[in-house]
């Protein structure tokens with residue numbers, strides 16, 4: 359990866375993190391932990407990997423992203439605003455009655471959101487449907503779905519995995535945000551969904567490991583997914599929940615609570631300092 | 634006047650599980666929401682009787698059915714959207730059809746979920762749960778009633794769907810004297826011109842509406858219908874006969890919930906105008922709770938408007 363791209367991605371990821379915190383702080387509610395863990399993945403997807411057009415959000419031939427872990431909508435909103443799908447000013451109206459930025463992803467009113475999600479386990483199946491439709495259309499468009507590690511406890515995730523492999527949906531790529539935490543604690547303590555690699559392999563998927571916070575690792579992973587023919591790919595993205603804000607990192611308590619003014623100021627300072 | 638204390642009924646649910654856990658032998662299941670449904674309060678005290686099922690609500694409901702089929706009492710909790718929505722068919726076929734002794738504690742019902750928005754604001758659960766034969770469907774109006782319902786459910790044999798809220802609402806009933814009875818309304822205010830039948834947090838809003846109406850010389854009876862199924866037919870018929878007009882109030886779609894249950898009884902027994910206050914067949918949205926209550930017409934002013942209209946239709 360060239361230095362200019364790397365610099366751009368770092369900057370974009372930082373802006374996504376700032377957007378996440380701005381919205382959640384203003385709303386006094388929302389889910390910072392899992393939003394911060396996918397900031398780098400979203401930066402890579404929207405600035406390198408995906409073919410989208412902010413001027414025409416519903417362009418039929420665009421690549422699709424389904425944020426199946428829909429509670430982390432603030433991160434998606436931040437990257438969409440950064441790309442110019444809607445004004446950045448909207449971010450501070452997150453979760454307010456007069457904004458289209460719903461607490462969970464909503465496709466009808468938010469430019470750039472490809473699927474309504476928030477109830478875990480449903481988005482992955484919708485992504486399968488989109489990938490199947492692209493095949494029927496003989497279109498090269500690709501479909502990405504970000505799935506939570508806790509979310510993989512839903513049986514429907516494995517129903518979707520079976521479907522995608524059965525129909526050879528090689529235009530479909532799941533990104534598993536393996537941050538190790540859900541609401542009630544560590545995923546391995548609540549109800550252990552691991553090992554993900556062996557499970558997806560058993561479902562006949564192409565399994566790729568990556569570091570969710572290393573752009574060169576993500577670049578390799580997405581290239582490997584694109585190169586794989588005949589079956590779907592999953593990128594197991596090893597991530598840190600709350601990444602980028604020291605006091606939120608790996609803390610289950612930051613799954614769904616908002617920072618106060620002081621915490622917000624510290625978080626913003628840390629992210630700005632990282633650049 | 635003494636300050637009215639407010640508490641969310643989910644809070645009372647968790648406290649009641651922990652309290653009655655000492656006296657009764659039951660287990661509690663949750664689906665990665667123990668902190669929010671408040672079953673975490675029970676988990677802390679009785680970790681060996683608490684089982685987290687992870688984010689897998691369908692599995693949890695059928696597991697609960699198996700536990701009940703083996704002679705134990707399970708409480709199974711999640712948000713109403715996932716307990717009644719995601720797991721509807723498991724509840725219907727694994728619990729309802731065999732009439733198993735499972736207690737479903739569904740929290741975060743209605744639009745007072747607030748900022749999480751429409752995906753999490755369940756406005757359909759009363760309707761779908763009510764259509765399962767043998768399912769008792771209960772929505773307490775305050776913390777006192779929530780606690781009483783939990784103890785009642787432990788001692789009752791059969792499937793029960795309990796609907797609790799996230800938002801703090803006034804505690805109006807008296808803890809020492811209140812006793813919950815299935816299929817029994819509680820009259821909170823006498824009146825002769827119209828009856829306001831509320832459920833859940835809309836009961837206190839209906840009481841406010843009655844005060845507004847009293848200022849205009851309209852005498853409104855106010856009734857708490859915690860037991861939505863079975864509904865208190867005798868009391869609903871009495872309301873129709875004695876006041877000649879009814880307004881229902883619920884934090885649910887006006888289709889299929891309390892308003893429908895009341896209208897079913899009235900039309901079959903003692904026809905009179907029945908107007909329904911509730912969410913008017915639309916999805917919820919994100920926002921602060923007071924703003925949403927106003928926007929969706931779940932207000933005393935709207936109940937009073939409907940009451941005037943119902944009286945004019947007599």
Ligand SMILES: Cc1ncc(C[n+]2csc(CCOP(=O)(O)OP(=O)(O)O)c2C)c(N)n1
Nearest residue numbers: 392476477478506507508509539540541665
């Ligand atoms: C069907 C369903 N059940 C429960 C929830 C409540 N919920 C929201 S986030 C969450 C935990 C998600 O954990 P994970 O998938 O690991 O997400 P992340 O750690 O990335 O935030 C739960 C249980 C939900 N949104 N949908």
Ligand SMILES: [Mg+2]
Nearest residue numbers: 507508537539
């Ligand atoms: Mg996680």
